[in-house]
Amino acid sequence: MSPSSPDLYAVAGVDFTSRPTRRKPITVALGHVSRHVVKLDRLDSHDTFESFARWLRTPGPWVAALDMPFGLPRELVATLGWPTDWLPLMNHYAALTRDEIRTHFSAFCDARPVGGKFAHRACDKPAGSSPSMKWVNPPVAYMLHAGVPxxxxxxxxxxxxxxxxxxxxxxxxxxxxLARELIGKRSYKSDEAAKHTPERLIARKDLLDALEQGRSRLGLRLRATHAQRDDLAADGSGDRLDAVLCMMQAAWAAQQPGHGIPEGVDALEGWITSAPFIRIP
Structure with missing residues (x-):
């Protein structure tokens, strides 16, 4: 994945899952960015954590964006009395079982009023993302538990x-x-084959058109072959397209000072790449 010149950056996007299988693997989009063009080189699948861990050791330089949370809400951590430095917190979190995580988080939610059950990170609202403590639909808390270690x-x-x-x-x-910026709130994917509708196929094709035309604020254009484009459009789960969307975010970050991380970000919670920064008093 090493770039051949200072102006060519190797980038990757990862659609992560907390339970990789052959049917639903961890999907990695690999490419490189030069100026305003991001070339998709290939898509790899990892059906075990061991295989993905070997890829993570691929010699650099490279920049990757992974579709999984890297941190927990400070409010949650403080309420539970867990460590408030990131590495000790992650070590503590990794030592828990998934059942223990669900028990802790469920008790936290039960003690809070309707409409405010979950704690949120500062990046959740500007990114429009699920809270990283959510353990169902989607189970991002388990993705953090599996992936960060x-x-x-x-x-x-x-x-x-x-x-x-x-x-x-x-x-x-x-x-x-990135998807919402390009096609609004239209649904383009589902893990259920019965929901792989013509409307979602059209949405994926429209999303690919927008990526290739560079219609996002990232200022980048995707370059893919016809075969790659057909493959991305045909994947009704959207996993392969999600990996490419993350690759585009990594490409943007690779060209930004400090990888695009805003000053003032909470180093316990972390930040979602390319999300607009809103300073919380």
């Missing part, structure tokens, strides 16, 4: 959370942020 063990750099190998940079991505 792999990143730490691989020694990748996680700005502003963890100082690893600065030639291998991993950032939190969120494909929904």
């Amino acid at each position: 792999l990143l730490i063990e691989a020694g990748v750099h996680l700005p502003p959370l963890y100082p690893g190998d600065e030639s291998r940079v991993a950032l939190e991505g969120y494909p929904g942020l």
Whole structure:
């Protein structure tokens, strides 16, 4: 994945899952960005955490954006009395079972009023993302539990959370942020085959058109072959397209000072790549 010149950046986008299988693997879009063009090189699938962990050790330089949370809401952490420094917190979190996580988070929600059950990170509202403590629909809390230990063990750099190998940079991505900018709230994917409708196929094609035409505020255009484009459009689950959306976010970050992380970000919670920064008093 190493770029051949200072103006060519190797980038990746990862559609992560907390339970990888052959049917629903971790999907990695690999490419490179030069100026305003992001070339999709290939899409890889990893049906085990071990396979994905080996990829994380691919020599740099590269920048990747992963569709999974990297941190928990400070309000939640403080209420539960957990460590308020990121690495000790992640070590504590990784030592819990999924059942224990669900019990802790469910009790937290039960004690709060209707309409405010979940705690949120500062990046959730500007990104339009689910709270990272959510354990169902989607189970992002389990994705954090499964994924962040792999990143730490691989020694990748996680700005502003963890100082690893600065030639291998991993950032939190969120494909929904970019997709909504390009096609609004139209649904373009489903994990249920029965919901792979013509309308969602058209939405995926429209999303690909918008990416290729560079119609987002990222200022980048996707370049893909006809075969790649057909493959992305045909995937009704949207996993492969989500990996490409994250790759576009990684490409934007690769060209920004400090990888686009705004000053003042809470180093316990982290930040979603390319989300607009709203300073909370």
